[in-house]
Amino acid sequence: MLPKPFKTIGIGVAFSPNLKANLYEAARLALFFECKLVIIHVGETSEEKIKILKNFLDNFKNEKLSYKILFKPGNPVDVILNASEEKNIDLLIIGAAKREKLFTYYVGSIARKITRKAKCCLLLLINPSIERVPCQHIVVNGLEDPKTEQTIATAFYIGLKLKAEKLTIVEEIKQNEIHVNVEDDKSLRKAQIIKERLRNRERSRINHIIEDIPKEYTQNIAIKSQPIFGTQGYSIGHYAQIARADLLIMNAPTKMSFWDRLFPHDIEHILTELPTDVLIIQ
Amino acid sequence: MSKKKNNIKTFFKALPKNIFSGFVVSLIALPLGLGLAMASEAPPIAGVIAAVVGGILVSLLGGSNVTIAGPGNGLVGVLLVAITTLGLESAYAAIICSGVILLVLGFLRLGKLADFFPSSAIQGMLAAIGLIILGKQFHIMLAHRIKRKDTIDYLLEIPFTINDAVHYDNTGLVFAAIAGVLSFLIMIFYSKIRNKYLQLIPAPMWIVILSIAFSYYFELVAHEKNPIALEYMISGIPEFSEIIAQLPTVNFSKIATFPFWTSVLALTLIASIESLLSIKAVDKLDPKKRRSNVNRDLKALGLATVGSGFLGGLNVVTVIARSSVNVNNGASNRSSNFFHALFLVVFIVLFSTQLQRIPLPALMAILVYTGYKLAAPENIRKIFKIGREQLIIFFVTLLVTLKVGLISGIASGVFVTFIIHIIINKSFGLFGRNLLKPNVLMYQEDRNYYVSVKHFCSFLNFYKLKSKIEAIPETEDVIVDFSLCKFVDHTVMENLNNYQELFIKRGGHFEVLGLDLHDTDSKHPFALRRLLPVPKLIKNSLTRRQKTIEELAEDYQLNYTSKKVRETHFLDNFLFFRTKKISYVYNQLIDKNKTLNTFDIEFSEGEFIAKEVIRSTMLHIKLNKNIPEFTLDQEGFLEKVYAFAGFKDIPIENHTDFSNRFYLLGEDTQAIQAFFTDDITHFFESNPYYHVESNGRDLLIFGRERLASIKEIKALYDFGKRLQQVVS
DSSP: OOOOSOSEEEEEEOSSTTHHHHHHHHHHHHHHTTOEEEEEEESOOOHHHHHHHHHHHGGGGGGTOOEEEEEEOSOHHHHHHHHHHHTTOOEEEEEOEEOTTTOOEEOOHHHHHHHHHOSSEEEEESSOOSSOOOOOEEEEEOOSSTTHHHHHHHHHHHHHHHTOSEEEEEEEEOGGGTOOOOOSHHHHHHHHHHHHHHHHHHHHHHHHHHHHSOHHHHTTSEEEEEEEESOTTHHHHHHHHHTTOSEEEEEOOSOOOHHHHHSOOHHHHHHHSBOSEEEEEO | OHHHHHHHHHHHHHHHHHHHHHHHHHHHHHHHHHHHHHHTTSOTHHHHHHHHHHHHHHHHHOSOSSOEEEOOSTHHHHHHHHHHHHOHHHHHHHHHHHHHHHHHHHHTTOGGGGGGSOHHHHHHHHHHHHHHHHHHHHHHHTTOOOOOSSHHHHHHTHHHHHHHHHTOOOHHHHHHHHHHHHHHHHHHHHTTOOOHHHHTSOHHHHHHHHHHHHHHIIIIISOOOOSSOGGGBOOOOOOHHHHHHOOOOOOOGGGGSHHHHHHHHHHHHHHHHHHHHHHHHHHHHOTTOOOOOHHHHHHHHHHHHHHHHHTTOOOOEEEHHHHHHHHHTTOOSTHHHHHHHHHHHHHHHHHTTGGGGSBHHHHHHHHHHHHHHHTOHHHHHHHHHHOHHHHHHHHHHHHHHHHTOHHHHHHHHHHHHHHHHHHHHTOSHHHHHHTTSOOEEEEEOSSSEEEEEEEEESTTTHHHHHHHHHTSOTTSEEEEEEEEEEEEOHHHHHHHHHHHHHHHHTTOEEEEESOHHHHHOTTOOOOGGGGSOOOOOOOSSOOHHHHHHHHHHHHHTOEEEOOOBOOOGGGTTOGGGTTEEEEEEEEEEEOTTSOEEEEEEEEEESSGGGOEEEEEEEEEEEOSSOOOOEEEEEOOHHHHHHHHTTOOOOOOTTOHHHHHHEEEEOSOHHHHHHHSOHHHHHHHHTSOOOEEEEOSSEEEEEOSSSOOOHHHHHHHHHHHHHHHHHHO
């Protein structure tokens, strides 16, 4: 049995038209994962605000949702980060904005700063809804990284809790691992052979990871492994979009330097165009 | 080890064919080399030197298989500017420098550089080059040498030159002009005459042979002076020994000047674009379906250009017209390029004095035709069909190239294309935000490759999509999905169409998805789907021939469709079409069992000035059993020549009459001999001649390479029907 990965879920709220949907999503997740819910609002307390929140959350009274409301004025980034550390929040939910007309989702500047600095897991929601939209397909990365094992295990846990039908593990193979430039028939054949070898290597690595996960998590879900060749971090988002995934689960980036921000890659790409709901595992 | 041995064996087996096609190519390369060099105001031999150096070095070091290297038509305009502004000796230095840059580009694997130019801009640039060649040489073709400052002035002067030519008093000039006009007519009408003996020698060589014969006639038979004015004869073709002994001085003193480097840049740009486009086009014609190593070819071309520059030759590029002639004459590997160079050396050694008997207007007629082909109104019509905005790009590039120069021309083409894309999408952000993103994802689904493209795909980022497609073997199934892509431009669509043809030719499958939405999407007025081959309806009124065919169909109880059908994959596996491009089939007559199909077909052979469009009537028979692959043709003089060049006739025992009269070709000799039983052999012996070809499952039968009359259609149909009975 895996240890329970989430105990406390946090959500930062503003009194926007999306409030109800955001709260409903957070409350449902807290129930699914059997967690406490902490609602953080950056700003002064007022009777009216508490009333509104309570009003919404009363709908979950029957299911015995335990929640706490926190009011704190200050810089939103600092407030949310401090609060999540104080309250031992291990999953922070952030609503993503929708860019007008273009139908692409992106993470606003505050949320982006939180994403970069947060020490807990993060869930970026692109389309919070009041009614529950079932989560059917989960895509998770299978990078060659020490964190990956934990990420995949968490993905199976979430899959079980949310009753997902399908879980795809995507191995992104970097272009420079092929180290053959396709120029003619001969180099093409060579590249094909190398690719096949890489695919097999990745597949067996993923299979080892899956074997270590308890049976009860893996038996009721269709598992697929898909190697893709492309830019790390970006291609998996593209894949999730094509595969119509409902949730994309990824490792947190290992390090973030000045250059990473100037030449965006990995997670930064995902943040500029969210393909679907994204969960970043620390 | 045994594989290597096998390679050597097949190489030697194919050698005679390659020597033969190298010979035919050298016949066209000689006059073109002389003409291109003279049009660039370089000594005439410079073009031949480029072809010889190019042929030898590129065949030894290059990465493509059936291409021919030599002086290119695209470079005439740039070389002209280089030679007039820098002088010949410094121009050689510029040629050498551009060769070095090409070499470096090859090492840096920058063969993809040519992908960054929108195809309408390239078309506009090529048309401008065509007009530059045409405008300048037209006057010389009519023996009226003029000097103007601007290219456009040359073009405007054309009517006056025609007027002058009609009123010449000097008989020398009259004869010169007549030679020019006659040569031009030969170039035009050569492709219309389908006679295989005539076709053995390419049109430019006919011009050379006829004009030399003309000059000898006056000298030896009429004992008169050649009536063509002396200043309009080619001069300055050195003996072979002189070429070796007197290397030109190369002057690097202008290397620090601005005009020098603009020339170098223009030479490199045009040389690489022309070569890369040609290599791509020739790859599609390669009978063995190989993939060229573009970067290796660039290296070889660069090295050859350096060598050619030091020996007094022009830039070496891959040339499309000569390469297509090469393929059509049965070349199968690089040795034909080598032999084409070798034959050119032989020509210069043996005939350098005879070449001085060629009148200049005759030679320039070849170039005028080349220029016309580059700038033909037909090209403009094609571009207009794609879209009005493409026409703007085309004309901006064309005019700027003519008025200012090549580099400004292509730069303005790129700029205008980008502006038009922004206007069409009403958004700069789409391009600005997404340009650097890796927007292409490729992965392998169960059996096929799936490629998805996001955001936008235009000439700016096509290289990303291209590199993914290039990594897929052409025998596989590919799906390219644009449903996440907001904008796809004409350059991309055209290139994808090329890939589609390539994949289908090599047994793969290439499908483009997700563009259905774009047509209806108001944000996307760029209705580029027009470019994909969509069957077009023929005009509703039928011609008289079609009406008669309709009657015939009723009479014989056949199904008749007059529509042009572009789906011609049932013909792909026939050897006859391996080096030809099928445009469409029409006027189909199909019998009830759908096994016999008589149809008219339009296909083309060769590229550019060597392009010939042929319409013919053929019969396709589906067999319900497998038979060996073979080709059966009438035995004639040409086949004897071919036999000499290594095509082997398969003899059938006890049927000497058959073996003498027919020419039977195929890989599997034993199976074919077993297949040609007494019945089948007798059938062929006692019936009229047809070209009969089998691809293993189907038969293709046709008579001449022209449309058949109704009577001939009936005969063909009857022949096919009886052959079907005999075979099955």
